[in-house]
Amino acid sequence: MLFLIDAIGFVAGLFLVVLLGQHLRLAWRARRYRPPPMQPDAECPPILLQIPLYNEAGSVEGALASALALDWPADRLTIQLLDDSTDETAALAAAAITGLPPGGPLVQQVRRVNRDGFKAGALAEGMQRCDAPLIAILDADFRAPRQWLRQAAAVLAADQGAAFVQFRFEFGNRDQNWMTLGQQFSVDAHFLAEQAGRQVGGDLFQFNGTGAVWRRAAIEAAGGWSADTLAEDLDLTLRSYAAGWHGQLTLEPPLTCEAPADLASWRVQQARWSTGFVQVARKGLPLVWHSNWNLAAKFGTSLLLGLQLGLPCLVLAVAAFVLDGLLRGFGSGHAVLATAAALYAGTSALLITLPPFLRLRRGGIIRYGATLIAIPVLLVFLALANSAGVVTAPFAARHDFVRTPKQGDR
Template sequence: MLALQVLLITVYGLCLLLLLGFSLTQWQLTRLARRVYAAPVLPAPPAPAEWPLVTVQLPLYNEQFVVERLIDACAALDYPAGRLHVQVLDDSTDETVALAAARVRHHAARGLHITHERRPERTGFKAGALAHGLTCTAGELVAIFDADFLPEPDFLRRTVPHFFGPGSARTGVVQTRWGHLNEDYSLLTQLQAFGLNAHFFVEQVGRQAGGHFLNFNGTGGIWRRACIEDAGGWHADTLTEDLDLSYRAQLRGWHFHYLPQVAAPAELPITMDALKSQQFRWTKGAAETARKHLRQVWRSKQPLSTRLHATFHLLNSAVFLAILLMAVLSVPLVFVRALGAEQLRPVFYLAAFFLLALVPLTFYFRTAWQQAARQRPAPMGFGGQLLLFLAFSMGLSLHNSRAVMLGLLGRRSAFIRTPKLGMVAAGAGGWRGRRYRTSRLLGGLTVLEGLLAAYFLFGIGAGFYLHEYGLLPTHMLLATGYGLVFYYSLRHA
């Protein structure tokens, strides 16, 4: 019995140690980012003497609710006449095809170089579409926008010059920050914006300041065509073709430039199946990319700090495995604390020390929240938003852990798009008539999420009954998070 208790505590402690390591890397990136924000803003590079040929690629697959606004927004981009080519890469099988064709004809009649590319089959999903598009254009630079994005007219004028400034010959990507068209639509969108802001206001800024590997975020950025080709082109063997190509390019010596001051507004998923689809693709794809590139990263001549940051970057989705394992073990730990051997009690105080991992994470999210608040008023106070975000992230740990395990094991799965419904205004309603089903929300995984919510409620009750309150905050977060995920899964079914 004592051996089992020791094993349980050991595994729990190792999970906490992993979380602490992840938290400390975020703390260092936050320090680097804060130095950037405290420094004077550098002037933008001058416009190039001759603007290069730019191709704007719009990969589409069944986007009937947003395709027209996307094409119209890209047709309105301010760029010298004759130097812009808009490619609508349309693999759709529904009404999107006719809607896209009509908007392409409209803008072509007005003199815009815009083409509607249709492949005979959707080989390679998004990566295949982007690769196919390159064979049909001569653009030196390639901007990419997913269907839910609405770039501002001056997007190219503000980003293209960064490929031609001093020392920019090896700049392979210019990435911009994602804005949020519908952040205030619901609690679900507010929590997503909170998490994404941390990545774009802190993580990307810190990685750039520290000279570490960045990632192209799949959209809202521009590639130098020569960089894509030198790195081997788009591959479809992971669900995150953007992260995969980012690492191949940087291992080849290309540099990425991130512009937090330029925002590319986009629509956040408003339904749970859409969010889970996106989370599955991101977490599984990151694990697949780690499996593909981590060994090469450690064999490279990059500085040790860069290799360490790259490791946590590629394996950050594995944090969900640690969270899930800790969560499941935390309820038995209540009984071990109350009824276990007396000599084990000091170990719990040592384990509690690792809960200090929340301090660097609070610093990380607080910095992002402050920067985001400069752009627009925050929808709620920082403390409440942080606690709800942490709870919700914990609630997604079962779903995301499954994705991570599939990725690490090399199990292939289809590229499931994130449905975009064109719903921006808060309280607009009507989303039930705009459905793209991506999965069975009421499947076995959802039932398990509901059972886990009940399991952690039991942990809260056990803590009160046994007068063991050390894990009470954790169980309250877990019960809230799994309860929210289960509630939204039922509501959006």
């Protein structure tokens, strides 16, 4: 029994050490990030802007108004409201479109009989109704700066091998409470450390599901949208890289959106992401290891796909440590191990999160320390809440796409 407990604790702890070490490596590489090249005089090809909607009455009018304010020739822009709503959102969208003045971009409200394929199905349906070579994707709560499409098109024009250009985003309500502050803290590190580090190394970095412009040719080369996982964005990213494409990352200017402001809403979002990552790992790991990528790229991509396994590993490692102490008696060895783990995790968190915090001028050192405290609280909550779902995700026959509740919808 003791041997089994020690073995489980060792394997789970080792995975956490490797996972954290990979993030340190990415954060170190991210120092060399430079914005992608742009072709200043890029032409204005037709663009399809897709805005998926599902019962988002509080966001639909703002989303459409923001899309119409983008700087792009009206005759070369098609805006689609991919509306699977079952509430008043559909009527609000229809009324907003009817009230538009003449001479603007073509705006379509795409309604489906059912939600087959959820968000991926809606995106695929919309693509069939427009043949634009560039496809922009914005969730309903996202607001893009006026020059967003021009900047994205210039990046894609300068790099014909780029499947997509992903923009950083930040939360407009980040100062609402300690949860939104903690989420902004995490997202800043995600983009400026993890995503930027992968970009610098030429590794696969994920399309975040929104705030990006895709090349239609890359989507089609990857086999199109697939709804067999809840992380359709990561799935498409992986298949596009396997088809020989790559992504580009742009950190400035950011897009703004809304962070879940309570634990229940945040858990809904994180549960979907956790399940989706595991589903993509089950589907995509054979593709990764049968590719012609080098060993480092295969290993790094595998860690990205297996990121959510860190949640049950955290629970197992802590449980094994406590059980071992209860059965053997807590001694100096336990104290040394706990101290080493705390130092490694704390130092890593500092090195990964402090540079983005300073670079984006989020505040002084007191604010940094207060925000940093929120991260382990959220992580522990997430590990306890979602570990079971992560473990069972590969064996479940079906998962429904549950939209993240937003305060703007109330």
